[in-house]
Amino acid sequence: MTELSDEQKRDFEAAAFRRLVAHLRERTDVQNIDLMNLAGFCRNCLSNWYRDAAEAEGVDLSKDQSREIIYGMPYAEWQALNQTEASDAKKAEFEARRPRDH
Numbered sequence: 001m002t003e004l005s006d007e008q009k010r011d012f013e014a015a016a017f018r019r020l021v022a023h024l025r026e027r028t029d030v031q032n033i034d035l036m037n038l039a040g041f042c043r044n045c046l047s048n049w050y051r052d053a054a055e056a057e058g059v060d061l062s063k064d065q066s067r068e069i070i071y072g073m074p075y076a077e078w079q080a081l082n083q084t085e086a087s088d089a090k091k092a093e094f095e096a097r098r099p100r101d102h
Contacts, residue, residue: 021046025072028082037093046070 004012024030024043032042044067051066067075086094 021070021072024070028078031084031086033086033090033094036099037090037097040097040099043067043070 024046032044035042047063047066047070050069051061051063054061054066064075071078
C-alpha cells in the first residue's frame with residue numbers, strides 16, 4: 001500500500017468532497033429529509049460542517065454563504081426549484097431518528 005503524505009490526503013479528501021457536493025447538486029430528486037432518514041446527514045449538515053471548518057481557521061462565514069457554497073445557489077432558490085413536501089411517514093421517521101443538533 002502506498003504511504004500518502006498529509007498533503008496528498010488533504011488533496012484527495014478535498015477532491016472527494018467536491019465530488020460529493022457535485023453529486024448532490026445533480027441529484028436534486030433526493031430530498032434532504034431522505035438523506036437524513038437514510039444517512040443521518042444532509043446538504044445542510046455539509047454546509048454547517050463547512051462553516052465550522054472555516055470558523056476554526058478564523059474565517060467568518062455566514063449560514064447563507066456556506067449553504068450557497070454547498071447548494072451552488074442561494075438556499076431559498078434551491079428550495080423553490082427542488083424541494084417537495086415530505087410525506088407524513090418521512091416526517092415521522094425523521095422525528096424518530098432526528099440527531100440532537102437538528
